[in-house]
Amino acid sequence: MSKISSCFHCGDPCEAETIVFDEKNFCCNGCKVVYEIFSENDLTGYYDLQNAPGASPNETEGKYDFLENTSIAEKLLEFNDEGTQIITLYIPHIHCSSCIWILENLNKLNKNIKASQVDFPKKTVRVTFNSEGISLKEMVVLLGRIGYAPYISLDDYETEKKHRDRSIIYKLGIAGFAFGNVMFLSFPEYFDVGEFWLEQYKSTFRWLMFTFSLPVFFYSASGYFISAYKGLRAKVLNIDVPLALGILVLFVRSTIEISFDLGSGFFDSLTGLVFFLLLGKFFQQKTYSFLSFERDYKSYFPIAVTRIKSNGSEENVQVNTIEKGDRVLIRNDELIPVDAILMKGKALIDYSFVTGEIEPLEKEVGSKIYAGGKQVSGSIEIETLKPVSQSYLTQLWSNQVFDSDKENSFSSLTNTISKYFTVSILMIALVSTSYWLVVEPGQAMNVFTAILIIACPCALAMSAPFALGNMLRIFGKLKFYLKNAPAIERLAKIDTVIFDKTGTITTNTKNVITYNGTSLSIREESMLKSALRSSGHPLSRSLYKHLNGHELVKVQEYEEITGQGMQADFGADHIKIGSASFVSAGEMNNGLQTAVHVKLNEEYKGSYVFQNEYRPGLSALFKKFASEYELVILSGDNNGEAAVLKELLPSKTKFLFSQKPEEKLNYIRSQQQSGHQVVMVGDGLNDAGALRQSDVGIAISENVNVFSPACDAILDASKFKELYSYIQAAKGTRNIIKMSIGISFLYNIVGLYFAITAQLSPVVAAILMPLSSISVVVFTTLMTNILSRKLK
Structure with a gap:
């Protein structure tokens, strides 16, 4: 009787027929075709990760014809603009590392697929593709042909139900x-x-x-x-x-x-x-x-937007209060939080946060604008089509465009321990069973089974996820919102704390502003206010409020240069606002004050001087940091307030002024190359590169839409003085994980003693094993809750 071979692709036995291709056996033509597709596209590495990892593709002829219906496709798509479409599909067959690998390399199967990202726990893949080169139906059929047919139910998409196992x-x-x-x-x-x-x-x-x-x-x-x-x-x-x-x-x-x-x-x-x-x-x-931290930080996401009331006045509101039909102001460099219709202004939308494409898209009044884009050409007004979906912003925050290889030490530690742990337990079980077969054969199987059960490293594997997950939830309630669990680990290991100045250690709401220069007419102040309305910079926002009593004038052209200033056209008039160097007013700047300079029609008018209000508790916070950390003020402003800051902050604080965004990034990189672990605290506007480069980037939020996908955490401005305590809590969480790993080891040592000596029956071991996992959960939850009381 001949031996039944197994399929090289899916591993199923080739019972009905065996198809031989490329010296490999396949159970059906479908599996052979998938192998051919992978071979032709240089994707045979799929089989290196795991033997026979695939699934036999089912017949899909006509199955997805409904996707040709535009109205149906529109309900399924997350994003659909200028030929770029994004969809998240539920793939039931996702089960191993090979599945992840092939699904995240779909672009090699079809060049019109730009990117694909797998969420393994949810068994979903998020695909970005060019609809002009491959339709939604063709893309889904391609997935079916390689054995990853998606499950599509319009009811699930309309009601946002989760696939529950x-x-x-x-x-x-x-x-x-x-x-x-x-x-x-x-x-x-x-x-x-x-x-x-x-x-x-x-x-x-x-x-x-x-x-x-x-x-x-x-x-x-x-x-x-x-x-x-x-x-x-x-x-x-x-x-x-x-x-x-x-x-x-x-x-x-x-x-x-x-x-x-x-x-x-x-x-x-x-x-x-x-x-x-x-x-x-x-x-x-x-x-x-x-303990799902996702649910918690979505509930408290501190992004604010400017809503325009029916009487034309503006108010800052939390993003989750926006409803269908609301009129919203989006300033230059602000993210669009919801699908909307453009009602006013010139829209130039950067969708790189969503699609990875750098080229911005122009939109006319009446066009649909999708959530996740960033306005990069002045201010616009939009009317929302539906309430804000914070889960979409969460997904944007986790976009692979901003993924990094930042280390998750406890995850790698747990995986390493689990691997060697299993080998050790099998050896102990075999040796102990051999001993009892000689001494008392009737006990041998009990000992063997009890050892295998009692020594399961479940408690060990749960130590880090539960401690970090609960701490993320606690931080969220305290208005400190971290992107993911590894951010807590990295926060616990930092030794250098770098702060931006304006909008970070200074408040945006209590500045004293005085004007020095040639008096401005009412129209000139109105033009100034109208230009400032488009900017999200802290100084621009403060000066905009200062000019509150003036009417707005229509801006025809607007441009903002990050870290320097802005310029705008009002028909025959042209205005430049920003630093002294930007408006070519070098001789007017004595470098001793924080100021915004104004030039109108190539004539220098004067400057608005800011007497900054520093955040409450700033000095005390820096004194706490000074005992353990390197402190740096890394500012794009001039050194006008250096003397004040040196008086206010500890003597060991290092000051670097007039730093451009790329210079901030390079400074952080140099610190990291010297072996330092760096946290960067900024306002999320001019600091995106520095936040991204740092080991932990923290954006300060103060009633403005400063959400930056480049950051690792968002800190509510009202909790600024608690930052040191939060970092200490991250250190404490790391110690709790170490203690819980120690407890799980102690449990296994004690349990193994009783199992090896035949004093533990398999059923008792089965009861104790989940109890050990529960005890680790209780311990980590209790200890992290005790730790949180110190924060309160």
């Missing part, structure tokens, strides 16, 4: 039902009932226990076998390998015992083991969902 609930229910019945049927054995049991019903009850254990073994425990098999196939010993081995040993041994009337087996331990394992996993999933 309820299989663990079904498996848990079946295991619990079987466990209860097997325990009941085991009572005669437990209490050693006499002749009635032994003579008439012993065999019947044992085979009933066997029958109840079948769905538990083949269905409820299937996840552990599948995970272990995939791990072994990829030559990786994951934490499910010892668990699957323990379950298999229990089932085989119990079946042999009742088949040859050697005993009642361990079906009670088997069903109990699977039940408690699934109960622990269910609890872990529920707890992790409860």
Whole structure:
């Protein structure tokens, strides 16, 4: 009898036919075609990550014809403008690293696919593609051809339902039902009932226990076998390998015992083991969902926008209060938070945050503008088409355009420990079982199974995610919003703190402004105010408020040069506003004051001098930092307030003034090359490059739309004086993780002692294993909550 070969692509047995191509076996033409596609596009590295990782492609002819309907496609697309479309698709088959690799290399299969990003836990892929080169239907069909057919339901997209995997609930229910019945049927054995049991019903009850254990073994425990098999196939010993081995040993041994009337087996331990394992996993999933930091920082996202009331006045409101039909002012360099219609102004939209394309797009009045774009040519007014979706801004914040290779040390530490841990446990189990086979054979299988169960490193693997996840939630409630968990780790290791000046250590709301120069007419002040209205710079915003009583004049042309100033045309009049060098007023600037200079029609008019109001608690905050960290003021302003700052701040503070955005970035890079871990605190406007370059970039938010995808955190301005405490809390969280890892090791050492010495039964081990995970969750949650009380 010839051996049935397995498919090189999907791993299924080639039972009906074997198709040989390129000296490899395939179970069907579909798998062969997928292999050919990968080969032609130099993507055979897909098979290097894992053996037979693919799925046999199903027939998709006509299945996705509905995507040719424009109205249906519009409901599915997140973004659709100028030939660029973006869609997020749910892919049920995503299951391993190979899936991630191939789905994030779709651009190699079709050059019109610009980018694709996988969210592995949610089993989704976000695809950006050129609709002029490949239609939505063609792109989806391509996914189906390579074995990753998406699941598309318009109901899910319209109601924003999440794809919920309820299989663990079904498996848990079946295991619990079987466990209860097997325990009941085991009572005669437990209490050693006499002749009635032994003579008439012993065999019947044992085979009933066997029958109840079948769905538990083949269905409820299937996840552990599948995970272990995939791990072994990829030559990786994951934490499910010892668990699957323990379950298999229990089932085989119990079946042999009742088949040859050697005993009642361990079906009670088997069903109990699977039940408690699934109960622990269910609890872990529920707890992790409860501690989901995404949900928390979305709820508190501190982005504000300027809403225009019906009477024409303006008000700053939190972004999540914007409703359909609201009129919103978007200034130069501000992000558009919601899909809208352009009502007024010249729109030049930079969609690089969304699509990665650098070239901005011009929009006419009446055009639709999508959320995530940045206005880069003056101010515009838009009318919202729907309420703000903060989840979209969250997705934008996590866009792969801004991804980095910043280290996640605890994740790599946990993965390394888990790998060697599994090998060590298997060795201990084999040695201990060999010993008991010689000393007392009846205990050997109990010892083997108990060791594999009790030593599962679940508690170890949960230490970092739960501690960091809970701390993200706590920080969110305290108005400190971090992008992800690794940001806390990096924050705990910093040794250099760099601050921008204007809008960061100074407040935007309490500046004293005086004018020096030739008096301006009412029209000239109106033009000045109208030009300032388009800028989001802190000084521009303060001066705009200062000129509150003047009418607005229509701006025909507007340009803002980052870090220097702006210029605008009003028909025959031209105005320049900004630094002395920008308006060519070198002799008018004595370098001793923070000032905004004004030139009208090539005539220098004068300057508005700002007496900055520094944030409350600034001096005390810097004194706390000075004892442990290097401190730097890295400002684009002149050194006019150097004397004041030197008096206000610790003597060890380093001052660098008149720094252009690229000079800020280069300074941070030089510090990192010298071995420093740097946090940059800026206003999110002129500091995007510096925020991105730093190990942790923190943007200060103060009633303005300063959201920057380049930053790692957003700090509400009212909590500025608490920044030192937050960084100390990050350090404390790191110590809590180390302690919880120590506790999980201690638990395993103690548990292994009792298991090796045959003092621990498999079912007790199955109860203790999820309890150990729960204890780690309780410990990390309790300790991080205690840590948070110090912050309050």
